[in-house]
Amino acid sequence: MKQNKIYVGLNNDTYGGLTPTGNIIRDAWLFDILPQDQTCDGWTLGQIQAIYEEVYAAWEPYGHMVSLLPDDLRSRHRDIYDKAVIRARELGWNPDLSDEA
Numbered sequence: 001m002k003q004n005k006i007y008v009g010l011n012n013d014t015y016g017g018l019t020p021t022g023n024i025i026r027d028a029w030l031f032d033i034l035p036q037d038q039t040c041d042g043w044t045l046g047q048i049q050a051i052y053e054e055v056y057a058a059w060e061p062y063g064h065m066v067s068l069l070p071d072d073l074r075s076r077h078r079d080i081y082d083k084a085v086i087r088a089r090e091l092g093w094n095p096d097l098s099d100e101a
Helices: 020-030 045-062 071-090
Strands: none
Touching: 020 045, 020 071
C-alpha cells in the first residue's frame, strides 16, 4: 500500500485479506483493538500503521508467537485465521502454488 493509497478493505483485498495488512487487522480483532466487523475499508496508510503499532505492542508479551498465547487467545486466533484460510481458498488461494513458474 503506497503512502497516498487508500486500503480497499479486508473483504476486497487479495484472497479476502490473506495479506500482511489483513493479518494486522485480524490480529487487531484478536486483541480487541478493533471490533471484528471493522474491515478498515477506506483507511489510509497512517491509520493502518497506527493499528499495526498497537498490534505489535499487544504481541510483545507473547514474543510474537501464537504458541505463547494463553489458551483463550490461542483458540480465538485459531478461529479467526481458520476462517480467513477457508475464505481465501474459496477465492482461489492455493498454499501449494509457488510464485515461480
